[in-house]
Structure formats: C-alpha cells, structure tokens
Amino acid sequence: MSKFKIPNLVNNLFLSVLLLSPLCVENLWAETILYKNGDRIYGTVIDQSTDKVVVLKDDKKQSIPKNLILKIIFKDVKDETEINRIVEAEKKKLNKEGKKTEKEEQLDTIVLEQMIKENSYKIVQKRLALVEKYLEEQDATWEEYITAKRSPWDPVWRAAILPGWGLSHMKQNGYARTYQTFFVLSLLAYVGLDRAAHDRSDKYKEKTNDLIFKDPLIYSQVNATLPAATAQLFIQQDQISKLESLNSIKNQEHRYSADGHTALGLTVWIYALQLAHSYLTGRNWAKHNVIETPSGESASAGFNFKNTYGPIAAGGAVMREYRSEVRYVTLF
Numbered sequence: 001m002s003k004f005k006i007p008n009l010v011n012n013l014f015l016s017v018l019l020l021s022p023l024c025v026e027n028l029w030a031e032t033i034l035y036k037n038g039d040r041i042y043g044t045v046i047d048q049s050t051d052k053v054v055v056l057k058d059d060k061k062q063s064i065p066k067n068l069i070l071k072i073i074f075k076d077v078k079d080e081t082e083i084n085r086i087v088e089a090e091k092k093k094l095n096k097e098g099k100k101t102e103k104e105e106q107l108d109t110i111v112l113e114q115m116i117k118e119n120s121y122k123i124v125q126k127r128l129a130l131v132e133k134y135l136e137e138q139d140a141t142w143e144e145y146i147t148a149k150r151s152p153w154d155p156v157w158r159a160a161i162l163p164g165w166g167l168s169h170m171k172q173n174g175y176a177r178t179y180q181t182f183f184v185l186s187l188l189a190y191v192g193l194d195r196a197a198h199d200r201s202d203k204y205k206e207k208t209n210d211l212i213f214k215d216p217l218i219y220s221q222v223n224a225t226l227p228a229a230t231a232q233l234f235i236q237q238d239q240i241s242k243l244e245s246l247n248s249i250k251n252q253e254h255r256y257s258a259d260g261h262t263a264l265g266l267t268v269w270i271y272a273l274q275l276a277h278s279y280l281t282g283r284n285w286a287k288h289n290v291i292e293t294p295s296g297e298s299a300s301a302g303f304n305f306k307n308t309y310g311p312i313a314a315g316g317a318v319m320r321e322y323r324s325e326v327r328y329v330t331l332f
Helices: 008-020 080-091 102-138 142-147 154-161 165-169 173-225 228-289
Strands: 031-035 040-048 052-057 060-065 069-073 290-292 298-300 302-314 317-329
Touching (some): 040 102, 069 102, 165 173, 165 228, 173 228
Antiparallel strands (some): 031 069, 040 052, 052 060, 302 317
16 A cells, blocks of 8 residues: 555544444345234344344344244345235244244244344455455555565665655655655755855855955055044944954854754754664564464565574484574465
C-alpha cells in the first residue's frame, strides 16, 4: 500500500465497523419466519438461545421468542400456496398447548444452529469481500505490500536518501510528513540565515573599504571647503556614525551566523532522529515474515543461514563440530 488518501484513524474506524458490526451486511440470505398467529417476516437468522431467536432485518437486530414461532424456512418463500401448505403441516405437529414435541423441538434447534453457522460464514465472506474492495480502492498494491519480503534495513536506506521516505514506506505517513516538514523548514531557515550572514559580511567589507579609501578623499575636500573647526566637527560626527553602522552590520552578521548554525544543527538532529525512528520501527515492521519452526527456531521467507558449533561424541571421545546450514523457507 503505497499511499492512503484518508487519515489512518478513519481507515481503522471504517475497517472496525465493517468487520465487527452485523449492520454492515445486507440481508442477501433471508429466511422466512412464520408466526403461530399467521404473521410472517423475512430476515437472516444470526443467533439463538433456549428461548429466543435473533434475526437481522432491515439492518437491525430483532429478538423473537421461540414460543411465538411456528416454523423457520431457510429460504425466501413468497408463494402463498407453498406457505399455506407448510403452515398446515406444522400446525399438525402442535399439541393442545400449541407446542411441538421435545423431539421436534430438538430437531428444529439442530437445524437452526446449522443454518446460523452457514449464515455466519456467508456474512464473514461478505465482510471480507467489502474489506478487500475497500483496500483496492485505497491502494491497489496492498496485497503486494503485505506479502513482500521485508528487511529492517529497507526503510533505513530510504530514510538516509530522503528524510521521511523510510517511514512513508512503512505507512507511517503522519510521522513521515512531520519529519519532512520540519526538515525542509529548518534547512530553508539555515540557507536563508547563511545567505543573510554572507550579505552582512559583504556589506561590512564594502563599508570598511569606503572608510579606508573613499572617505579620506571626501574629508580632504571638506577641509578645503569649510572652516577648520566646522570641518573637524563634521568629520568626527561622520566617522562616529559610520563606525556605529559597521558595528551594527557586524552584530547582524554574527547573529545571522549563530542562528544559521542553530538551524543547521536542528536539521541534522531531525535527519538523525527520523533515521533512528525508521530503524526502530523497521525492526517490528520486518517481523511479519519471521516465523517459528516446530523446533522453536526463528526463520523468515527466503534463504536462511544457520551456523552451529558444539560438542559431538565420536568413538568415546568428545569432539567439537562446526556446521553451517542453508535453508529456503516459503510462507503459504
């Protein structure tokens, strides 16, 4: 399953309701339930007890006391002639108290129990078909995803290439998107702050060059034009202003650089964290194709290698043997 379009919570809720609730199943296998008073209903018998029968009718459960039921016909009978014939035959089995003999009631219970089992099987088959259809609609590759051989390192190398890819491969889409979002944001923040720091550095060099090479020429013109006291005051104020500007630019450069290093550290931390998350999650994710042999050994689908080293008895002497085995396991 390479992708799901709806949140996992909705997926789980849908599948739980679909598998556990009988209300999701249409009454495709209706029985005809005849009452002693002449009424009848159509529904699917899903359970029984000593004194009542549980019927699924119009997607709702309905309990019917057994003493009110004349006959349950395990098919949808609409022909009035056939129904009248069955009613007349069943009424002949009733005694003066309107009850059947104990033997007849036991026989009806056995037949009813068998029909409930068959209905349950059909309902489960229907649910499984709906689940399969639902999964196909969400992702047509779900069967391939489930049956494919898994390695715990598969999500790790994916996460190393692209942050979040490993978790996404294991259907941890929420975590994957979170890591990817924070990784991209922190990386963009680092790039932006680093560029801003370089811009401030270039600005500082430019103003320093102006102060060293251009300003002396300007100051000489000022001295030649203005009175000495006025020119000296102007030059002092201008130099103070430019030095303050240089200090401000340098402080900005240091601040941008420090924030950039913080963003870079956060980027590396997020990358390492999602890598570790992929590895830890991948260990459990890969266990689905690990089985236990009758001897208690763990094996996975495909080739399995086993090395043993231990003592053996040979001619009264104790020797040690090293043995390597290669097995191929198929899961079915």
